[in-house]
Amino acid sequence: MTIVIAAGGTGGHLYPAVALAREFLRRDPSAKIVFVGTTKGIESKVLAHERFPLELITAKPVMGKGLGEALRGLLSVPIGIWQSWRILGAHKADLVIGVGGYTSPTMLAAAALRGIARVILEPNAYPGMANIAVGPLAQRVFLAFDSAADKFAKSKVRVVGTPIRQDFLRDTTRPEPSATGDPQRLLIFGGSQGAKAINSAVIDSLAPLMQKLPKLSITHQTGEADHARVAEAYRQAGVQAEVVPFLYDMPRVLRGADLVVARSGAMTIAELTACGKPAILIPLPTAIYNHQMMNARAMEAAGGAVVLPQPELTGAQLARTIADILQQPDRLRRMQDKSRGMRRIEAAETIVRECYALMGVNHDHNRTVGAAGA
Template sequence: MWMTGAQVNIVIAAGGTGGHLYPAIALAKEFQRQDRENMVTFIGSGKQLENSILAHEGFSVAHIHVKGIVGRGLWASLKNVCLLPKAVWQSMKILRDRSADLVIGTGGYFSPPVVCAAALLKIRRIIMEPNAVPGLANRVVGPIADRVFLAFDGAKHYFHEAKVRVVGTPVREEFFRETTARQQGGKDTLLVFGGSQGAKAINTAVIDALKASSIMRETFAVIHQTGEVDHERVKAAYASSGVDVEVVPFLYDMPQVLQAATLVVARSGAGTLAELAVCGKPSILVPYPHATHNHQEHNARAVEQTGAAVVILEAELTGQRLAHEIERLMSHPERLGEMGAKSFAGRKVDATALMIQECRDLMNAMV
């Protein structure tokens, strides 16, 4: 039973990218805020960015050896399937060592071994699916999950109706702190980021747009998260451009930066969209074209339909096209304001609290 003052041990499978990590971190922080006795451990891949994010947020991480299956080619997929039994065994050992009371899977190829291990050990287990079209991992473990938390109502039919709760995507508390859009030297702030790992296509298009558009250069101070791999190239490209820009591989202070932005150019991962909504930011979204089941385009189109964003497919993305869209928005500030208001109207402020209450109810009901 979950009681205040009694330690609850929670294990979260959330490896790989910031898109999987940050909603889980929001949930983990709220678990600990509600009761400092609660212990949270992450299971991940051991990748440098993942370790860095979790260390920065103050969480410990254990590792399992597992690789993705979708989109790897037949031979590689078969080899990676063979890793799953060992990954389940590794997960069972971690869950026993941590005396886990609750297991949370966030999707991605790390979730199935951990959720399966929890089922074998009869530990309560939930999954989080923040995308408009669920990924294969969550579809696979959906039948053995006790609860399925969704962000999009349209994803319900992929799972057993009695298990589903449509609650939104958890967002870190820092994003809810109000900050007015900042100006640097009289300029508005353009925030560019292609997810936690960056996006070369977005990086290149933004550089080309800024070089081509004197209006953009005069209007904006730019904060550009490039990703580690593309950082030096982007930094060098800006060096002689005359653009007022801050170029960084990764933004640990994203809540403060996003709150201060006037306009955002970004991918359309579910976590990013939830953060944009909480902050009420207008955006130009460039979906990652190789996302499983094309879920990023589905996510982006759902936001576009509300009037909160403009969508440019990567195949159609050029510096000229991007500059045209940005100039058009900035020349109609009333539309930019309407987009921000519609973005804000789509936020779900209670997603984290609803998830935790459901977890409490689940654990108390199963005693």
């Protein structure tokens, strides 16, 4: 059995796809997984690390671009469909999964032309235009949020949550630092490509933060473009920290954190709640339909997070908020419990089971412990 997954661009699209790929292989180790992406996103780097093969096609953005770029994007569609057709034939694909982004439309179109089973995964509260455009071609549409359902045919929709890698579910608790003598651990990241606004606020927060919490252990994913600037700021501030462009082993680092400062994309919220981690969320203000703010407010309302809107963000405010949470053990524990109470860990299991049912294949002999319906 061969599954082709069109996903890439950002971690928000790619990592749910990796979670699905791992679940297919857990169910059937003989399955063949092939990813399809472009040279523009993070997929080449991440998939090499994850040891999945990657095929590249020509795909360019259309929405939100100027007339010239939009025209070039439209002109690339026939080329992308032809390339997708060849890839599906070469790999004798049995199933195509589109996870949004530039590559999904052409892969879904080619799969429809070939009569191959095809599904969509939409991880965001408001679906992207790529998935909306190919919704009529999909046989199933798997959603993370109910709010996205009205963009697709009701008969196709399944609201299942966001697939996460099983590595996030291993030993999601750790002893309190006060009991072990270990320093408290703060994890900072702004998404797979980093976030300059968060990085700048953290730099401005270092002096007051270390005055309040001199033993704090910090891991900071900066993104490639901003790594040198941020690393130098830590050096000049005399703060020892793990400052890296990218975290490949996010499950391990996240499981070990006591508090997280992050954006609030759907993937981030799913991973935080799976691990039961309290968070300070700084939503991306330019996110389409303001969905990151909606995600963040939902977690805040549940008691697992504090929201700091980026337009109002200062280093002093960030330092104060971090210290207020970490210096109150009871509050930290309550936030952990509320975060864990939001988690949905069965999405990958459910999607894979439905995909096999769609293809008329039964591979239910390896089930995820605790998954719905298992």
